[in-house]
Amino acid sequence: MNETLPQHDIVVLGAGHTNAHIIRMWRMNPIPRTRLTCVSDHNIATYSGMLAGTLAGQYEPADMTIDLVRLCASCGVRLVHAKATGLDLDNRRLLVEDRHAVRFDLLSIGIGSRPAIPATCSNGLSIKPMQTFLPRLRRTIENCLARETDEKLRIAIVGGGAAGVEIVCCLQEFVRHHFATMKPPKFMLLDAHSELLAGMPRRTQELAARELAKRGIQIKSDTRVVAVEDDSKLVSENGESVPADITIWATSAQPAPLLSQLGLPLDERGFLATRDTLQCTGAENVFAVGDAGSVESEFYAKAGVYAVRQGPVLWTNLRRKLSGRQLEQWKPQKKFLSLVGTGDERAILTYHGLSLHNQWCWKIKDRIDSRFMAKYQQYEPPAMMGKSDDSPEELDTAMQCGGCGSKASAGVLRETLSSLAQSHREHVLMGLDSPDDIALIANSSSGATAVSTDFFSAFVDEPYLLGRIAAQNALSDLFAKSASPRAALSMAILPPGPEKQQSNLLDDLLAGAVREFEGADVSLVGGHSIVGPKLTIGFTILGDANPAEVAKKSSVAAGDRLVLTKPLGTGVLLAAHMQAACRAEWWGPLVESMLRSNQPAAEDSRQYGVSAATDVTGFGLAGHLREMIAPVDLASELSLSALPFLPGVVELLENGFSSTLAPSNRDSVCDVMKIPEALSAGPTSVLYDPQTSGGLLLAVSESKIDGLIRALDSEAWVIGRIIDSAQQRAEIRILP
Ligand SMILES: Cc1cc2nc3c(=O)[nH]c(=O)nc-3n(C[C@H](O)[C@H](O)[C@H](O)COP(=O)(O)OP(=O)(O)OC[C@H]3O[C@@H](n4cnc5c(N)ncnc54)[C@H](O)[C@@H]3O)c2cc1C
Missing domain, CATH: 3.50.50.60 (FAD/NAD(P)-binding domain)
Structure with a gap:
């Protein structure tokens, strides 16, 4: 399915009572040619109306929680999990911690309030x-x-x-x-x-x-x-x-300290002063809602009931503002129903002079709160899926996983590379004759130039994060071969759309990548960008290598132990994310793992002299292991119970989630896999799961294994061994 970049950007800051309404409406009725981004300091939002009931054990914590990762994925909203730190009003940029600024045409600030705590009472x-x-x-x-x-x-x-x-x-x-x-x-x-x-x-x-x-x-x-x-x-x-x-x-x-740092007019209590249209008095394109804003002409308490009623008005006004129409006015309701739970299946009700404390009042409270939350806990897959009039083939393409899950299969590559008519050249020390993670080209000085390239279609909709992951993923090949990356060339396909949006997109992608390259002492020295149907990003990395130090994939030896340096499951988690099924508690560790550089593990593996190394990416653990053992006619054993999984992976595999590349990964190795029938089908499918920015797979002799594991600290798992099996060449035997 072809993508186009939007004309406009709406950003909601904070996913409280008012802004969450905008996210939910987006699923039903998104504004054409407009992108909605939610910036939130937590990837869940909690509903205050149920906090006390949760304390009392009347609800589970999940009942009062909105999973923003799933809600945003389900509604087609970009989620930026970051704390806002300031506003660059002139350039319409929201400044956020540890991220590139987020651009907006319209911004709605809904960061709530905090309890008033005197400065002299810092504890508690x-x-x-x-x-x-x-x-x-x-x-x-x-x-x-x-x-x-x-x-x-x-x-x-x-x-x-x-x-x-x-x-x-x-x-x-x-x-x-x-x-x-x-x-x-x-x-x-x-x-x-x-x-x-x-x-x-x-x-x-x-x-x-x-x-x-x-x-x-x-x-x-x-x-x-x-x-x-x-x-x-x-x-x-x-x-x-x-x-x-x-x-x-x-x-x-009391107001969050951030409000006073935005350069916008405040009311006498320090909240953002707004007109009755909810626009800040100092900026027409910035709205302030819920506890964070105060309509100047009205006096009303800071309460969720007002924030909730502002939702539909904000929704109307965002649309009207974009199309240049007159905005609607918001008036706080004069009276509202108040219900205070007492934790014993009773609540105190106050309405129109009536005050009651009994079970019936609790039932009303429970019903109102549960119904409210149910609206925000519907995480069905994005509307595009299933509802589309596209042909099945188009739908297949639309649902193709991104990241390394969008890689061509191992079978396709093997066939093509083996039939290429290319002369052997002396200066190519490592090339397609013995395919590995990188190529080595002899240079005039003592060593060699290491080269590798990697790119993929977008699998997260936050370009800065995508750029960071793409950079780590590309660097990983050189790290796996103990080469020192020096320079990078970018390759980007940008979807058609306004030039300004394309330049913002490229800016975000490359800013993210440069952040990772800086950490690895690598310079981005050039690249090529074209316009195409789907956002794609990748890098060619050049570096220095000492050919004698390169641990080739195939230099494994019988008896070597196999070590993995990152947990598995990025493919299935990203596939679940496309269907709004990846929970917030799983998303954080997934992103953290993809961003973790393989450089420290590579340095330790060089120091301990591993026999062979590769990075686990698109072909999955089994596919990459096969590449190690097949050229030297060895076999291997993997212990299923020793395999590390990212949080959520086992549950997703058991529920039938998988990456689109997993079946072809399985087909490419099915002739060498030996899996006892008794082992559950669910967890074994992780062997075929394509990894994006996966860990290193190291083969290391028995005498060095303890030292290496100590050096790698907690970030390494011994998952199996290389065995000599004259009868079962290249076999991958799975043990419980
Ligand atoms: C225990 C308790 C019970 C309550 N019960 C009721 C009730 O029964 N009825 C009622 O009407 N009111 C109630 N209230 C008040 C009600 O919770 C608030 O009025 C309401 O939550 C305000 O909604 P909001 O959208 O402005 O902000 P919130 O709901 O507080 O949401 C703000 C969001 O912004 C995020 N955020 C904050 N700072 C940043 C930042 N710098 N960058 C990015 N994101 C940020 C936060 O994580 C949060 O998710 C209760 C309050 C409490 C504390």
Whole structure:
């Protein structure tokens, strides 16, 4: 399927209540010729309405979580997992940590707020970021318990609003559930106001106070905490000192520090000042939504109910702004239903003067929250698949995996290379006569020039990240042969589209690549770019090599142990990602693995004098192993239980996911594979999984193996051995 670059870029910063609506709408009705990018500091988003229920064990953590990797993949939205750090308004660029800036035509800032914590109270647990609150809480309690004192743990919650009341009630359940053997802690709720739930009807306040009293939770009103002394004493404005082992901050919303660094006008509390169209007063093409923005003409609290209602208005206004139409105005709703869960299948309801606390109220809360979340937890494959009118062949092409999964199969290459009529030339020390990861060309000085090329079609939609992975993938061949890369030439196919977009795309791709090349002391010295149907990027790498030090693939010896330096499964994970099935918790380790340079492992392997080395890429582990043993008529054993897998790989293989290249990889080695029937089909298919920027496969003699493994530290797995088998040449025998 042909790609075209968009005319416009919309960027949503933060995937909170308002911006998440835009992502969801994109699946149903994307704006033509426009790309939507979500920049988020976490690759999951959490729903505050369910946090307390999750603490109480009424929900699983997954119930309150939106998986942004899957949601964005499913909606056709580019996800940039990075923390925003600033704004270059003149050039319409959002500055992000550890990444190239993200360009936008329209930007919606929705980074929420954080609890107000006095500067003198740096310790304690903040409710935000909510994505990490539960593990932080658990760790903190465990650390306190490790102190082994007979005293009851004192847990203080600062902030007696709806969030604080919910948290303190549900925290009791959390402790009962997760720390059953611990003495019941002493809970306190501290608030600056004279009443709990300030601003709520008196009857609601009484219901809450009664519930807390029933549970033995001490309420300390008129207590504005201004400092923490000795890590264990909360000091109030009026000088009172309250001892606490754990302090949880659930105070009222204050602006994130970033807001004051954007160069945009702020309201008196420090939130971004906006018009009723949600546009920032200082920039027509920047919107501020949810807690991060404040409509100047209105006064309303920082609450999710407003952020949710802003979603449809923002959606309309983004479309209208792009087409030059008049924008819609947002008005905060006058009244809203408030529901505060108490962790015991009951909730306190407040609506139109009505205040109730019972199970029925919890059922309403549960239904509203669950329905809301269900809308954001639909991760069906991108609409293109299955819905297209394309012919089956076109669909096949559309769904072809990218990365090394888009490589031509080993069979195609073998056939072509063996029939090439080419004269032998003395200066080609390693070429197609003995195919390896690189070619070696003799040069006039003592050594040789090492050359290798690698490119693939795009498999992630973030060009900066793609450039980084493509660079590491290309460098890997030289590292595998102990060569020193020196220079790189790029090869890029850019989809048709506006010139500005093409230049932005190339800029991002090459900036990502140069970052990796800099780390390897390699200069990008040239390249070639053309316009074509599908984004493709790769590099030719030139370097220096000492032919005597090059560990050829085929210099394996019987008895050598086989070592792998990265876990397997990039192909199946990327294939799952194309179908919006790669979870956020799997995506992070996958990206980290693809970005990990093979250089340190290559240096260790040179130092320990490995017999043979290659990098595992498109042909999968079995295919690359075959290339090692076939030319020298040796066989090998691989132990399935010793193979390292990236997180999620086993589950995906067992559920039938695989890369499009896996079947031809399997066909290319099926004549040499010997797999006992008893071994499960699922995990064994990882042997054919094409790897993008995979690890090194090293063959090393028994005498050197311990030293090498020690040097490689935790990044190496002994997965099998080379065996001499006159009868079973090139066989790959799989052991349990
Ligand atoms: C415990 C608790 C319970 C609550 N219950 C309710 C309730 O029942 N009803 C109600 O109306 N309100 C409730 N609220 C308030 C409600 O959570 C907020 O008003 C609402 O979440 C605001 O939505 P938002 O979209 O502005 O931001 P958020 O939902 O906070 O989302 C902001 C997103 O931006 C991301 N982000 C932050 N900084 C950056 C950065 N620099 N770069 C990139 N990404 C960034 C964050 O990771 C986050 O995903 C509750 C709050 C708490 C703390």
